Amino acid sequence: MPDVSATALPPVRRSLLSAPSRSDSVFRAVSYTAGATTVGIMLAVGLFLAVRAGNALSVSGISFLFEQRWSPETHQFGIAAVLFGTITIAVIAMCVGVPLAIGTALLLSEVVPGRMRSALVSLVDLMAAVPSVIYGLWGLFFLQENVIPVSEWISTYFGWIPFLAATDSSGHHLSEASSYTSSAFIAGIVVGLMVVPTQTSVMREAFSQAPVGEREAALALGSTRWGMIRTVVLPFGRGGIIGGTMLGLGRALGETIAVYLIISPIFTINWHVLTTGTNSVSALIALRYGEASEFGLSALMAAGLVLFIITLIVNFTASSIVARSRSGAETG
Amino acid sequence: MTVSTTVERESAESFEAEPLTDELERAMSSQRPARTSMPRADRAASGDRRKLRTATLDQRFDLLGALAASLALTTLLFGWFLPLTGIVGWVVVAFLLFIGFYALLVAIRSDRQDVKDRIMTVLLASAGIILFGALIFVVAYTLIRGREALPHLNFFTETMELAGPLDPLSMGGILHAIVGSLIQIGIALSITVPLGITTAVFLNEIGGRFARFVRTIADAMTALPSIVAGLFVYVAVIQLITHQRSGFAAAMAITVMMLPIVIRASDVVLRLVPGNLREASYALGSTRWATVWHVVLPTARSGLVTAIILGTARGIGETSPVLLTSGVTSVLNLNPFSGPMISLPLQVFDFVKSPEPNMIARGFGTAAVLLLLVLALFAVARVIGGRGPGQLTDGQRRRVAAASADDLRRMSRPSTTAVPVSPLPEETVE
Numbered sequence: 001m002p003d004v005s006a007t008a009l010p011p012v013r014r015s016l017l018s019a020p021s022r023s024d025s026v027f028r029a030v031s032y033t034a035g036a037t038t039v040g041i042m043l044a045v046g047l048f049l050a051v052r053a054g055n056a057l058s059v060s061g062i063s064f065l066f067e068q069r070w071s072p073e074t075h076q077f078g079i080a081a082v083l084f085g086t087i088t089i090a091v092i093a094m095c096v097g098v099p100l101a102i103g104t105a106l107l108l109s110e111v112v113p114g115r116m117r118s119a120l121v122s123l124v125d126l127m128a129a130v131p132s133v134i135y136g137l138w139g140l141f142f143l144q145e146n147v148i149p150v151s152e153w154i155s156t157y158f159g160w161i162p163f164l165a166a167t168d169s170s171g172h173h174l175s176e177a178s179s180y181t182s183s184a185f186i187a188g189i190v191v192g193l194m195v196v197p198t199q200t201s202v203m204r205e206a207f208s209q210a211p212v213g214e215r216e217a218a219l220a221l222g223s224t225r226w227g228m229i230r231t232v233v234l235p236f237g238r239g240g241i242i243g244g245t246m247l248g249l250g251r252a253l254g255e256t257i258a259v260y261l262i263i264s265p266i267f268t269i270n271w272h273v274l275t276t277g278t279n280s281v282s283a284l285i286a287l288r289y290g291e292a293s294e295f296g297l298s299a300l301m302a303a304g305l306v307l308f309i310i311t312l313i314v315n316f317t318a319s320s321i322v323a324r325s326r327s328g329a330e331t332g
Numbered sequence: 333m334t335v336s337t338t339v340e341r342e343s344a345e346s347f348e349a350e351p352l353t354d355e356l357e358r359a360m361s362s363q364r365p366a367r368t369s370m371p372r373a374d375r376a377a378s379g380d381r382r383k384l385r386t387a388t389l390d391q392r393f394d395l396l397g398a399l400a401a402s403l404a405l406t407t408l409l410f411g412w413f414l415p416l417t418g419i420v421g422w423v424v425v426a427f428l429l430f431i432g433f434y435a436l437l438v439a440i441r442s443d444r445q446d447v448k449d450r451i452m453t454v455l456l457a458s459a460g461i462i463l464f465g466a467l468i469f470v471v472a473y474t475l476i477r478g479r480e481a482l483p484h485l486n487f488f489t490e491t492m493e494l495a496g497p498l499d500p501l502s503m504g505g506i507l508h509a510i511v512g513s514l515i516q517i518g519i520a521l522s523i524t525v526p527l528g529i530t531t532a533v534f535l536n537e538i539g540g541r542f543a544r545f546v547r548t549i550a551d552a553m554t555a556l557p558s559i560v561a562g563l564f565v566y567v568a569v570i571q572l573i574t575h576q577r578s579g580f581a582a583a584m585a586i587t588v589m590m591l592p593i594v595i596r597a598s599d600v601v602l603r604l605v606p607g608n609l610r611e612a613s614y615a616l617g618s619t620r621w622a623t624v625w626h627v628v629l630p631t632a633r634s635g636l637v638t639a640i641i642l643g644t645a646r647g648i649g650e651t652s653p654v655l656l657t658s659g660v661t662s663v664l665n666l667n668p669f670s671g672p673m674i675s676l677p678l679q680v681f682d683f684v685k686s687p688e689p690n691m692i693a694r695g696f697g698t699a700a701v702l703l704l705l706v707l708a709l710f711a712v713a714r715v716i717g718g719r720g721p722g723q724l725t726d727g728q729r730r731r732v733a734a735a736s737a738d739d740l741r742r743m744s745r746p747s748t749t750a751v752p753v754s755p756l757p758e759e760t761v762e
Contacts, residue, residue, distance in 0.1 A: 020620075021619045023622070024620045027620060027624065028538065031534035031537070034527055034533075034534055035531050038531045039546055041588065041591065042549045042592075043549070045556065045564045048564055048567065049560070099459065103463075104456075107456040108460070110456075126707070129649070129706055130470070130471065131649025131651065131703070131706060133680050134474050134649075137684060140684070146420070149420065153418070153421070193466055193467070196467075197467070224446060224448070225449055226448055227448075253557070254556075256557070256652035257652050261684070282560075285656075286559055286652060286656070289566060289656055297567060300563065301563060304557070304563050307557055308556060311555040311556075315555035316551070316552070
């Protein structure tokens with residue numbers, strides 16, 4: 001062993017910090033500026049919404065959440081009806097989308113063999129990129145007329161469930177086809193199809209990360225494939241299912257064009273989801289921004305702010321659940 | 333199992349080759365013939381390879397039989413026995429009967445677990461078929477309805493300036509919308525690409541508390557509904573600054589939508605760059621900037637391009653932000669800073685609001701153009717992407733090999749007299 005004291009070591013430790021080179025300091029400055037610009041843009045959006053919405057919110061107060069009518073000119077406005085419509089459409093979309101997404105994700109991660117799997121996975125990714133206006137066109141020109149008999153049938157045989165009923169004010173069952181057009185049900189189906197690809201890819205990713213050892217253990221104990229899925233893949237992918245569902249929910253809540261094309265806007269709460277007339281916050285903004293006065297715009301921004309806060313909560317919950325369910329890098 | 337046999341074989345070989353000197357030798361020599369041994373490939377009886385994936389004849393019969401039975405019974409029910417009508421009802425009843433018959437047939441030969449397994453597999457497969465069928469149908473429907481307008485060449489070379497709603501499809505076109513879309517997405521890309529990628533580099537390479545804050549904000553922004561982004565630009569840019577709708581305002585709205593998408597996707601790609609490449613670069617004494625520019629970005633290039641193209645596909649199809657900001661026009665407008673400038677998705681929206689069949693046909697034609705554009709972008713992204721960081725194409729590999737051979741020549745030239753290096757060009761190049 002060499003004698004440390006004998007060697008010519010300097011008495012003070014060498015500093016491990018080095019002065020950054022010029023290119024490094026420029027790089028650092030540019031990077032920080034880019035990060036700050038991004039934050040600046042994002043905060044500007046948030047602050048602008050909050051400040052401009054404050055004007056309308058200070059006039060309406062808490063009744064903004066409970067008032068159904070929308071006439072800012074007479075200071076009687078609120079988002080109860082539009083928010084209700086937004087949520088019914090999103091809930092219907094989830095009822096359509098989530099079973100399809102879970103089934104397809106399990107199919108892709110567990111059943112389909114190699115080559116076909118990668119082709120189908122790309123197809124799902126491609127579908128997530130199809131513009132929403134195209135889904136809207138399909139819903140408006142094809143789905144609408146084909147769904148009406150289904151709506152009629154459901155309302156006839158399941159009308160005893162309150163929200164599936166289709167009755168007029170005197171309690172008679174509606175039988176004309178025109179009573180079933182432009183409903184929340186149709187908009188919900190279209191939005192559901194639109195968000196399924198997003199949900200499927202999140203869920204498939206979570207399912208395919210279920211540990212191989214535990215899968216093989218289940219199979220080695222004599223489990224069938226479904227038994228293995230039920231006992232290993234589904235419990236392991238639960239975070240992915242919840243997270244994927246909520247990511248899709250966030251998109252469904254904010255969807256504008258497909259909903260705007262299909263619905264016929266009303267400003268009352270319509271519990272009968274199969275019958276004509278519903279509304280959504282984003283459709284309200286698209287509908288009213290043009291003719292809005294200064295105060296009307298402020299009211300629209302308040303509605304947009306509420307929508308943004310809801311999607312923000314949904315998305316953050318989703319990403320925290322997804323992040324907790326899998327370790328390391330996430331893909332998006 | 334595998335491990336133990338491998339060890340045994342290795343030790344047996346080394347025992348043959350040279351005597352072991354430690355305790356292992358005694359253990360080996362005193363050992364009785366091993367109870368497990370490697371199977372000899374030439375002696376093992378080998379029959380036909382078992383096919384693990386294919387279904388047996390029974391299974392196929394169950395499937396086809398159930399299908400035939402359900403179709404027959406449904407036809408009977410709908411045609412003769414019950415007052416049922418409608419294609420949707422027919423499909424639903426046929427599907428339910430199919431599940432029932434299939435369960436019955438499987439149950440003849442198998443136990444409950446097996447029945448459950450097969451039923452669930454069928455249900456998963458049908459979820460997939462419904463989903464893929466519906467999605468492909470949405471795309472095909474647009475393309476088929478669009479075929480009325482697409483064959484007219486003037487559809488791509490004229491604007492709607494002189495064509496009214498009642499004019500035939502041989503007049504007017506969507507040149508102005510195509511040009512408008514390209515200008516708007518061009519402006520949006522020229523902002524989002526440098527800003528987004530620099531921010532993603534900042535998040536990954538510099539890090540720290542502020543970077544975490546930036547990441548949180550960017551994540552929050554992915555939740556921003558597109559219509560709210562449009563409303564923001566309408567109030568903040570159009571009402572306060574420009575006082576008119578313009579292509580630039582629409583590009584701003586698209587930028588607000590695309591920026592978080594590009595940041596997130598690039599962030600994911602940069603995170604996949606192997607840490608040892610960075611460490612090797614730092615260990616060679618390079619600065620942080622040199623590492624980013626010469627190691628991190630080139631490694632992630634294909635992934636970054638994919639991220640940008642997918643962001644472009646999303647941005648070009650966004651309707652709601654441009655609905656509020658770009659304004660509707662039927663005239664070709666090349667100046668993004670003044671006057672309304674329409675884009676493809678908004679043109680679709682504008683066309684189908686009209687009740688005229690010709691305008692609706694034009695709307696579907698425009699939608700088909702938009703869809704084909706998105707599909708093309710996606711295909712390009714697939715061709716470029718699909719390779720992880722550091723995986724090279726053949727051409728890239730040849731170029732890298734040539735570069736390193738070059739380096740070797742350069743480095744070995746002055747040292748031929750001073751230090752005798754022993755270059756093995758073939759091996760080093762590889």
